[in-house]
Amino acid sequence: MTMKRNKITIVGAGFTGATTALFLAQKELGDIVLLDIPQLESPTKGKALDMFEATPVLGVDANITGTSNYEDTADSDVVIITAGIARKPGMSRDDLVATNAGIVKSVTEQVVKYSPNSILMILSNPVDAMTYVAYKTSGFPKSRVIGQSGVLDTARFRSFIAMELGVSVEDIQGFVLGGHGDDMVPLVRYSYAGGIPLEKLIPAGRLEEIVQRARVGGGEIVQLLGNGSAYYAPAASLAQMTEAILKDKKRILPSIALLEGEYGYNDLFMGVPTLLGKNGIEKVFELELTADEKTALDKSADSVRKVIAVVEGR
Ligand SMILES: NC(=O)C1=CN([C@@H]2O[C@H](COP(=O)(O)OP(=O)(O)OC[C@H]3O[C@@H](n4cnc5c(N)ncnc54)[C@H](O)[C@@H]3O)[C@@H](O)[C@H]2O)C=CC1
Numbered sequence: 001m002t003m004k005r006n007k008i009t010i011v012g013a014g015f016t017g018a019t020t021a022l023f024l025a026q027k028e029l030g031d032i033v034l035l036d037i038p039q040l041e042s043p044t045k046g047k048a049l050d051m052f053e054a055t056p057v058l059g060v061d062a063n064i065t066g067t068s069n070y071e072d073t074a075d076s077d078v079v080i081i082t083a084g085i086a087r088k089p090g091m092s093r094d095d096l097v098a099t100n101a102g103i104v105k106s107v108t109e110q111v112v113k114y115s116p117n118s119i120l121m122i123l124s125n126p127v128d129a130m131t132y133v134a135y136k137t138s139g140f141p142k143s144r145v146i147g148q149s150g151v152l153d154t155a156r157f158r159s160f161i162a163m164e165l166g167v168s169v170e171d172i173q174g175f176v177l178g179g180h181g182d183d184m185v186p187l188v189r190y191s192y193a194g195g196i197p198l199e200k201l202i203p204a205g206r207l208e209e210i211v212q213r214a215r216v217g218g219g220e221i222v223q224l225l226g227n228g229s230a231y232y233a234p235a236a237s238l239a240q241m242t243e244a245i246l247k248d249k250k251r252i253l254p255s256i257a258l259l260e261g262e263y264g265y266n267d268l269f270m271g272v273p274t275l276l277g278k279n280g281i282e283k284v285f286e287l288e289l290t291a292d293e294k295t296a297l298d299k300s301a302d303s304v305r306k307v308i309a310v311v312e313g314r
């Protein structure tokens with residue numbers, strides 16, 4: 001019996017796209033197609049071949065190919081969209097909307113033509129609004145259009161807490177709600193180190209400083225790099241979400257999902273805890289919030305709505 005291998009397409013073979021391809025190959029999650037614009041076809045093929053040549057050493061079986069032709073992406077199981085421009089120091093993610101909305105729309109049109117049954121995973125920023133664009137353009141059910149933000153945002157929070165306590169990053173659990181912007185809402189109430197509530201281990205004032213560092217964690221990397229934005233941690237986050245889907249792991253991970261009444265919001269894409277399995281987002285978990293948490297989430301939702309209004313020309 002021959003088993004069909006999974007096929008994963010990554011549109012945008014830049015820093016995040018190429019790094020994601022490598023993580024996916026290391027996890028042996030399937031064959032990988034890297035696609036970029038025709039002007040970059042040669043370097044895209046070069047990156048893919050170089051990566052494939054790493055697989056004998058890594059001891060993994062994954063075909064990795066580069067292309068600028070959407071026909072090569074046909075029948076993908078998962079399509080990851082990282083196409084677009086990244087911010088530079090002094091810019092906010094929202095400054096990217098005018099350029100990236102057009103790119104995400106045209107990419108999605110092509111993707112759905114060749115992979116009508118795929119699950120779309122969006123990274124391009126401003127990512128909550130770009131997930132909305134992919135949803136509207138694709139006509140896919142909401143379960144198959146997923147944005148990445150919360151795995152990364154909690155990974156940053158977990159890293160900073162582990163540094164603070166001098167313990168393993170593995171034992172820290174973080175929790176974040178809201179849009180992928182500086183007013184995202186990390187909930188320390190639901191954050192733990194080895195099952196112990198963080199509030200019992202770190203004084204409130206210090207915990208708030210760490211929360212604030214996590215909120216602006218993307219900007220910290222943008223400042224340090226000087227000419228682009230983070231890609232290792234974002235790529236690791238995409239790989240973890242892809243693994244949850246392709247292995248039908250039913251993991252509870254934060255993702256950007258369409259809200260239809262949950263948390264009191266409608267027609268809005270924003271980060272919430274979700275169940276990820278073979279059908280994509282199989283469930284959105286809704287929690288009771290305190291008045292302060294709800295006020296903070298409303299602010300974050302307003303920021304996302306403003307960007308969606310720009311996309312829609314309102
Ligand atoms: N949601 C999140 O948590 C994160 C989002 N991002 C976002 O991901 C995006 C990509 O970031 P990087 O990979 O660092 O940028 P990059 O500039 O290294 O790569 C982007 C790639 O997209 C390609 N591209 C542009 N238009 C295209 C089109 N029409 N079709 C196919 N490919 C196209 C470019 O040629 C380039 O190779 C940015 O918008 C960035 O802000 C980055 C990190 C985290």
Ligand SMILES: O=C([O-])CC(=O)C(=O)O
Nearest residue numbers: 087093125218219229230
């Ligand atoms: O900060 C950026 O522009 C890229 C991003 O979304 C992140 O690293 O969180």
